[in-house]
């Protein structure tokens with residue numbers, strides 16, 4: 001009995017000392033994710049209810065990425081770099097401004113566009129009504145190439161328009 005326990009202990013030790021090959025295989029199955037939040041206004045022209053009015057949301061998005069291999073420390077990428085690439089785009093394009101359909105020519109929309117331009121926070125113009133579905137596609141199409149340039153692959157984005165309603169984009 002004692003021998004079996006000792007053998008099991010040795011096998012465990014052996015597993016812990018397993019060559020890097022074991023880690024390479026296991027880490028190749030790992031993706032990482034990070035949550036981002038921002039404030040933005042929009043309106044859905046033609047909406048049946050309240051969403052046709054200009055209103056705001058505290059948006060949140062979880063980005064999931066992976067890489068063909070991890071770095072020498074066993075990381076897909078440093079979380080700080082992940083934060084700066086995605087966060088900078090969101091800050092410069094969506095945060096503290098509005099996202100409007102580029103064909104929405106309501107005078108109030110034009111006024112917000114002019115105001116935010118003067119405030120240094122230009123409105124983001126989208127090719128279509130800014131639903132959660134279109135916003136998550138826009139995030140994937142704009143940020144995916146920035147990640148790819150660093151050897152990172154965008155796996156999925158889940159964008160919450162409210163705490164209960166989300167749109168999911170998958171590669």
Ligand SMILES: [Zn+2]
Pocket residue numbers: 042051055056057161
């Ligand atoms: Zn809304």
